[in-house]
Amino acid sequence: MKRTARTQNRLIQFLTSLPFHKSRRMRAAIYGELVVVIYALLIGAVLPQRYSFSVGQVSQSTIVAPTDAVDTYATQQARIAAAQQVSPRYDVNPAIEQSAVSILERLFVTTQTVLSDKSLTMAERLLTLKASAPPGVDGSVFTTLLQATPLEFNELSGDSIRIVQTVLGGPFSASDMKNAAMMIDQQLVTLDVNIKDRMAIAKLLLAVVKPNLVYDPVLTQQARLNAERNVPDVWINRGDVILRRGQLVTPATLSQMKDLKMLKNEPDYAMEAGYLLFVLLLVIAIGIFIQMRRGRIAKDNLHLLLYALLLTLLIVLIRVSKTAVNAGFAPSLVDAVPFAMGSMMISLFFGTSLALLSSLLVALLASSAYGFAFAPFFVALMGSLGATMATSRVQNRGVFMRAGFLAAGINFAAIGIMHLLIPSSTSIRGVSYDLLYGVVGGLLSGIFSIGLMPYLETIFRVTTHIGLLELANPNHPLLRRLLLEAPGTYHHSLIVGNLAESAAEAIGADALICRVGAYFHDVGKMRRPAFFIENQIGGDNPHDKVAASLSYLIVTSHVSDGLAMLNEYRLPEPVTAICAQHHGTTVLWYFYNKAVEEDKHAQPDIDQFRYPGPKPQSREAAIVMICDAVEAAVRSMQKPTPPRIEAMIRKIIKDRLQDGQLDQCDITLRDLDKMTAAFMRTLQGVYHERIEYPDPEKLLAQKNR
Template sequence: MRSNLLKHLRQITLSPELRKSRSLRATIYVVITALLYLLFLGNVLPERYDYEVGAIAEKSIKAPTDAVDTLATNRLRENARKNVPRQFNKDTEVEERAYADVNKLLETVRRFGADPALSAEDKLASIKREVPNLALSDEQLKKLLAVPVDTLPLLRNEATRLIQQVYVEEITDATIPAIDTKLDAMLGFSALDRDSRLLVKEMVKPLIRPNMIYDYEQTEKKRNEEAAAIPAVQINKGEIIVKQGERIDEDTLSKLKDLKLTAQDPNYRMYVGFAALITFWSLVLCLYLELTGSKVGSNNLLLLCLGIIIIIVALSTKTLSLAEPLGFANIGYLAPVAMGTMLIAILFDTQLGIVMAFLFALLTGAAFDFKFDLIFISFISGLTGVFAVSQVKSRLVIMRAGFIIAGVNLLTIAAMQALSSSTGGELSSYLQSFLFGIIGGVFSAVVTIGVLPFLESSFGILTPISLLELSNPNHPLLKKLLMEAPGTYHHSLIVGNLAEAAAETVEADPLICRVGAFFHDVGKMKRPMFFIENQMSKENPHDKIAPSLSHLIITSHVRDGLEMQEEYRLPKAIRDICEQHHGTTILWYFYNKALEQDKSNSVKVDDFRYAGPKPQTKEAAIVMLCDAVEAAVRAMNRPTPNRIESVIQKIFKDRLNDGQLDECDLTFKDLDKIAEAFLRTLNGIYHARIEYPEPPKAN
């Protein structure tokens, strides 16, 4: 049933221009990147909540990432700021100005008080004019003028003593109100009478000003330093912010905002961060394909196939992640990373499979909260899949690889469980992890076997498995060739052996050469008796027809073969070998026969050429040379090593001179290696044999 489905499955085709188009290649990369971003963005972004203070939590909420508790941090830092006292700078000039003001006042009082020409009012006015900042009232000033002149020095001395004692301490705005009490206490030890003491107090008190000046900038600097020294209060990943049923308070709501878990505060940082991660993912893939010269990087059809595999793995992983909240905590071990790497290793190459094992593991991490153990186990599983199918020869090998992956998963999961920081766990959780690991390995192999034929057929990719299946003698077309054209069948087998041996020496694909050689002459089945290897009798049908008709019959086997191969859905690489294995060579036998029969000199050599095209690949060129050499050597009467070597050299020279090898990648050095391989193989086939004697007759 599957073979019938594959037979009718249409193959995806792209024109040569689109296969090489850089714009299409860039579009494929962009589409893959965008799909992966949209697919896993929901897994990376945490759930957001629309809560207000006083609301009841509908579910327990854990911190999805680390964050800073802004409210708690601000509280601690504000307390630290408050504990820093105000900063002051000492102004020594304040005390000097107080001394100067006392001296000036008393000197002015002495000078104007002793002037008999001035009235009492004039004296007051003169003193106020000389001492504009005078804080004494008129009554106090009159009392000061009434003091005898010889007593003024005593007042000066007492005032100076008070000022000196006051400024022993630091005076600030806050301590100014206490100056009055301090002055009373200091004057208690004075020898002056009561009126004089009061006069000195009233004179000194206005002169006392703060000598400590508030420094706002220094204060703020100190407070900021103390606040900055307070470490931020951290919200740790996994910390329970609120339990189900608890009331949302101001602190809880602040934590939700800090974690960007509120509906009003989208976490743009995570949007940008995940976009950068997926872009990095695609850049790694792009740079690897471009810098290593991978065939996938230069063929957009193969890149499209790779993109489909990536999306299949991504969709499967995304689907599994949706089941995790339903109670399947370890379902990530089912991630089909091994399936993707096995498909890539079989369809493309092992090195690309190794790179994709790493990239697929990152996608698994994105789907399951970037858990390290899951990323590591996925990576090991993918690598195991690559190595297990590196020498795949049949689909049974893929199934065997599935069991190998299951075993490796089991060991890796056990190792990671043993290294887990938790001291214990439920037995059911361990058993579930092991079960998922085993199922994941086997399931990856089953899906790989199911998906592989569709990708091979849809994208025309030849894998070792499909080539080995085509080379099976039980293939319907080969069985038909054996029954209807046995000579051609055996000729094709020998050509296949020659081509495989030659391909191994020049880094061509031996398997494609062998399979292409098996099918290159299937078109001869349409008229088998017109080809000499199938003529069992001495009668040759070409003797009865014109050389031009013989040319048409012989050359038509290429077209007939292509039609048969298309009917049996053979891959394009095999059809190309059939189409190109004669190139545009000339049928010299029928051309010479036509010259002998020509009476009007109208025969042209180009009329007896094959339609072509010339070989475009190493494999097609090798089959062309094998086909010609095998036919020539088989036609020899006594194929000795020297004669075989001469025939090989002649055929190679003819093909070079005719330009048949101009469009393939074979070099002269390659031709020398191919000739050596032909000679070695043909000598083994046509080696000399001894003649066995007849057994003696019985008496």
């Protein structure tokens, strides 16, 4: 035990001796290291687990999509199928119609030429027409043309060209060729020709009519692209099973893992940079809040280091839970993380406001480790908020278990609400385990807080209300000594403590620090108790036998003696600060005037009869300074009536203001006025007038007369 205590003392001395307590560079370094630590611990949890797979490999575990992503392979396959369903696109080629008309016109011109040449025989005429006719035209067509009268020929030639223009004037595809004969017959029916000639002309027209639709690759490609664009993206939803254990890796599953950034050779620089900015923004927000609050953590880097350590501890637990989930545990294991532990200790160390903001910060980080899911955020935040409010008023260390039970209950309710709001396929047994994890997380918060709090208080020299309440116990060894060795000072300190507590409550200062600081502010008087008037019960005043300068040294040394005792008993810094500052640099007027009387020829320097200081640096130290003077002054009054008490209080405050003793602390004139009212309420109860009861013996004597 002694070795442990020595080791602990050495660690405390080492930490408190480091020169970084007020260094701005060190403060910036702590914030920077906090960003690096959070990012380094959680980036592996935020990024999906990476695998090294190839097509045909057997999966050794079931892999689930950690987030939503577009399924590139499935989307591409769907778009290819849609494009394949698009029929080819064709365009009307006007040259087909022009070519058909040109063939007919050439044939009709040749016919007129051979008819006008009387020297040609019929056979020669037929051969000439056949040479100028399109392939597939038989002799019946030529015979009809050669035997027609000029009037009939003109009608046949004109009607033939008109019919071709009608048929080929619009889209005419290869499939329409099956109906070409019927279309031509419908046109020829209207002509006044015999059936034999009609059939011959029909053969001619069928020979020149060709499909006028030509395949258009540009239109076809555009139509297929439009079809592909109309196919929506196929999505992989968070929680979808990508591969089951024992299943072969296919090109489709490999593509899905690539889309989800789950392959080792697929770094996600955008997500890594985005998460770094996310963490940086959260830490900057916390830093701004801390500096704006101007509490102890904003002034002492050792306290900031403790805060960073508490956050780091929670981040480590989040990372451990995510690693366990990746190894096969249920995702709800995160609910077993004692998030409320951090909020409890931050609330006790640094105040409720910072604890509430830190609860939000940790909940966001927990959510980020699980794909920014809402359920971990909600459960972590609700439990932490409940624990923070439970520790806002502290009476003893039992508050940790009460806060732990409260956090467990809130976790239980929050998890139940999430299961009701977000339906899932989880079985009743699975839901029961989830609820159990939440209860365990709350209880662990209380247990860990009880175990860690004393060590953190001691190592980092942080003062909590729990520690202060323990110091306020009358059985504290130093207070017991004060009661036995300097009883007058002890009772004076108790009254000063009551005054300081009421004044602090009136102006919103820390009443507990004021009360405890008042209890210990005069412990240095135990070295020479008889030299202080409250301990002089009759007899001679020892100051009458010594010079004023020596009396000054004896009286003022109670401050340095008190600091030595407080450090010996390892009391926290706020208490030692009050001890050092409760007299400021005030003048010991009694001994100064005595020095003037001792040597009337030489005027002593008034500054040589001042306390060494420093002046009060906090409102709490200023309160104790004024209370100390007020209690001593009122105690010395012969008839402490309310008007006289109030006048004395205001005079003391005025003297301290004019002497500049309150220049270095954040206390206002309104605060001083409120303190005066609080002093009056307290002192009237302590120094009220009492009824003078008659002597019983005198009453009896008067009765017997």
